[in-house]
Amino acid sequence: MPDRKTSSQRGYGYRWQKAREGFLRKHPLCADHEKRGYVVAAVIVDHIIPHRGDMQLFWDKANWQSLCEQCHNSHKQRLEKSGIITGCNVDGIPLDASHHWNK
Numbered sequence: 001m002p003d004r005k006t007s008s009q010r011g012y013g014y015r016w017q018k019a020r021e022g023f024l025r026k027h028p029l030c031a032d033h034e035k036r037g038y039v040v041a042a043v044i045v046d047h048i049i050p051h052r053g054d055m056q057l058f059w060d061k062a063n064w065q066s067l068c069e070q071c072h073n074s075h076k077q078r079l080e081k082s083g084i085i086t087g088c089n090v091d092g093i094p095l096d097a098s099h100h101w102n103k
Helices: 014-026 031-035 069-082
Strands: 044-047 064-067
């Protein structure tokens, strides 16, 4: 994308860094790992629904979740591309409700 805006132009400037720090203080654990029964520190504030430049959605804290880098860079990216939730809970049950084991 040759015309892609800088991170600051996309909303990830000083204001975001401060909001991110505060959110991680209140929500220090990875939401994906918590769903699976694990405790892992989060380092990224993720937009649950990709904002794609919609600043109202960008700043909607109900659309934020804390994730560890591994979950953000693997599970979350796959989910956005395929629509399939990957992984299992601690009992080995797939997290995706549409998985054939959950039917």
